[in-house]
Amino acid sequence: MTTAVFFDLDLTLLRYTAEFETIFDRAVPDAPEGAYDRYLSVFFDAFEDLAVDPYAVGFEALTDEFDIDDDPEALVARYAAAELAATTVPASAREALVRVADRRPTGILTNGAPAVQRAKFERHDLTDVVDAVVVSNDPAVASRKPDSGIFEAAETALPADDYVYVGDTYDEDVVGARNAGWEAYHVGGEGPDGDPTDDAPDDPASVESVADAVARILGEDGA
Ligand SMILES: [Mg+2]
Structure with missing residues (x-):
C-alpha cells in the first residue's frame, strides 16, 4: 500500500x-484611495473564475479605473516580486517536507496562479524536493479547493493507493480533502488573519505544525 x-x-x-496590503503598498506606492480594495475584489473574482493570471486582471482594472502612472505589466511584475520577497519557509517545515519526501510519494497542491506559485517553489528550492505540483488555476487542473477536481488532478499526477493532505484552511483543505476521499491534517488552527478557526473544534486531524503532521503520517508520534 x-x-x-x-x-x-x-x-x-x-x-x-x-x-497583503503592505505587499500591495510596496508594489504600488502612493496608490489612490480605494485602489487596494478594488484590486482585491477584481483579483478574487478572477481567481475564483480560475483565470491563469488573476494578478494581471486585477492590475488592468486598476489602470483602467484609477489615475496610476504605470502599465499593468509593470505593476504585476512589481507585485509578484514584492509578494515573493515576503515569503519564507521555516526550517522545521522544510526538514519535515524533506523527511516525508524521502519515504513517501510527495507533492504540493495549492490554490493559486501557476506562474506565481511556481516562482515561490523555485525561490525556496521546493520543486526538487517533491514529486508533483498541482496548481488550481493551471488550465490543465482548472479546479480549486475545496472542489474534488483538484484532488483528482493530484491523484492523476501521483498515482498511489491512499492520499493524505496537510493544510491550514479547514474549510478548503480538510473538508475538501475528506470529500475527495483523502485523509487530512489541519495545521495551526488559525486562519490567514491569525484568528482561531472556531469551526474546527477538537478535530482529531488538528496538529500544531507541519512537523507534527509529518510525525503522525510517518507513525513517529508514538500513537
Ligand atoms: Mg493555505
Whole structure:
C-alpha cells in the first residue's frame, strides 16, 4: 500500500513576513484611495473564475479605473516580486517536507496562479524536493479547493493507493480533502488573519505544525 502525501503551500509550508496590503503598498506606492480594495475584489473574482493570471486582471482594472502612472505589466511584475520577497519557509517545515519526501510519494497542491506559485517553489528550492505540483488555476487542473477536481488532478499526477493532505484552511483543505476521499491534517488552527478557526473544534486531524503532521503520517508520534 502506497500513501502519497500532499501539502498546501501558502500559510502551511510558506509563511508571510508582511500583510497583503503592505505587499500591495510596496508594489504600488502612493496608490489612490480605494485602489487596494478594488484590486482585491477584481483579483478574487478572477481567481475564483480560475483565470491563469488573476494578478494581471486585477492590475488592468486598476489602470483602467484609477489615475496610476504605470502599465499593468509593470505593476504585476512589481507585485509578484514584492509578494515573493515576503515569503519564507521555516526550517522545521522544510526538514519535515524533506523527511516525508524521502519515504513517501510527495507533492504540493495549492490554490493559486501557476506562474506565481511556481516562482515561490523555485525561490525556496521546493520543486526538487517533491514529486508533483498541482496548481488550481493551471488550465490543465482548472479546479480549486475545496472542489474534488483538484484532488483528482493530484491523484492523476501521483498515482498511489491512499492520499493524505496537510493544510491550514479547514474549510478548503480538510473538508475538501475528506470529500475527495483523502485523509487530512489541519495545521495551526488559525486562519490567514491569525484568528482561531472556531469551526474546527477538537478535530482529531488538528496538529500544531507541519512537523507534527509529518510525525503522525510517518507513525513517529508514538500513537
Ligand atoms: Mg493555505
